[in-house]
Amino acid sequence: MPVALVVLLLDISLIYHASRTGRLQPWAFIILMVPMIGALAYIVVELVPEWLGSHDVQKARKRVANKLDPEKYYRELSDRVAITDTIANRAALAEECVAIGRYDEAEQHYDHILSLPMGHEPLFALGKAKAQFARRRPADALATLDALQKSWPDYNSAEAHLLYARALQEAGRTDEAIEEYQALLDYAPGSEAKVRYGMLLKLVGRIAEAKIVFTELLIQMKRAPRHVRKAQAEWIAIAEKQIAG
Structure with a gap:
């Protein structure tokens, strides 16, 4: 049997499989436009993980699939919300919107969730603030976080606190941002808060203090x-670069 015919039959079989399993987009285009290589990519990304069932393989498959079709998971979540519009489904969709840069849509989803009796939770207000900050609207993010603190005064979140400090910095309220970063240093997990604090000190000309922050972090x-x-x-590398520069 001619090789070209074998490749054609393989392509047709894989496209049929993709259509039956909801993967037609973007695989049909890839398989047809890149003969043989597209078929091999489909087998490696979609079929092999199914055969093996490994968690690590599934994660690798998702990374590759996201590069090929960044909005695939977004479409799946949108369909899920269209069928069953629960808070959990809409929150997952809002989070994915932030991940792929659909910030306005994410904010709309969070607003809808927060308007529901069972959805009035600080986690969703934080999600809304994240979307606003990502959209380069630090003032709106600050307003949302201030409202969060007023509604839930006992809610403590290092993530929300860090976002608040970053929003203050982006809004040009540098002195307040420095105070918030300093308050964060005592309890924030990881190195991000310290690195961002050091970078802000360096930005405002407090070079010696910034160097101390970076040096202490690297020793730690x-x-x-x-x-x-x-x-x-990632943050260790940034701190090293900041000291070297």
């Missing part, structure tokens, strides 16, 4: 377990 990370250093690798 050298003494930390390997898994901690691995988890904080």
Whole structure:
């Protein structure tokens, strides 16, 4: 049997499989436009993980699939909300909207959730503030976080506190941002708050103080377990670069 015919039959079989399993987009286009390579990609990304069923393989598959079709999961969640509009489904969709840059839509979803009796929760207000901050609207994010604190005075979140400090900085309220970062240093997990605090100090000309912050962080990370250093690798690299620069 000619090789071209084998490739054609393989492509047709894989496109049929993709259509039956809800994967027609974007795989049909990829398989047809990139003969053989597209078919191999479909087998590696979609079929092999199904055969193996490994969690790590599934994660790798998701990463590759997201690169090929960044809005695939968004469409799945949108369909889920259209069928069953629960708070959990809409919250998942709102979170995915933030992940792929659909910030206005994310804010709309969070507003809808917060308007519901069972949805009036601080976690969703924080989600709304994240969307506003990502949309480069720090003043709106600050207003949302201030309202969150007023509605839920006992709610403590290092993530919300860090976002508040960053929003103050973006809004040009530098002195207040520095105070918030300083308050964060005592309890925020990870290295992000310290690195951002040091970067802000450096930005306003407090170079010596910034260097102390970065140096102390790097010493602390050298003494930390390997898994901690691995988890904080991005911020360690930034701190090293800030000292070198």
